[in-house]
Amino acid sequence: MSDSALARQLRGYGLTTAEIHYYRPDHPSLLQLFVWQEYDLAPDFPVLFDFLDHWRREIEAALHSVRIAHERLVRPAEWRAVDGVIAIQ
Structure with missing residues (x-):
């Protein structure tokens, strides 16, 4: 992970994955x-929408659908109270 990726995560960014289904003009019946x-x-999702705008302008492929998954990797620590004591020796 680069320093810029960590800096983004500390500013609230999370890892976004997009599945982009599209048709190429030379094979219109084949979904890719x-x-x-x-x-x-x-x-x-400003970064994703910038990419999709670039796709529509520059790439000769018709978008069919986009499926998005997002996960924040850096977040406050999670903890839970444990009911009991474990004695070691």
């Missing part, structure tokens, strides 16, 4: 898949 991953902010 492209997987994209980047650090992004949920629920607005």
Whole structure:
């Protein structure tokens, strides 16, 4: 992980994965898949939408659907109280 990735995570970014289904003009009956991953902010996803805008402008492939998964990797520590004591020796 690079320093910029850690800095993004500390600012609230999480790892976003998008499955992009698309059709190529030379094979319009064949649905193809492209997987994209980047650090992004949920629920607005500005980095993903910038990429999709670039896709629509520059790539000759019609988008069919996009499925998004997002997970914040850095978050407050989780803890739970344990009911009991374990004696060691």
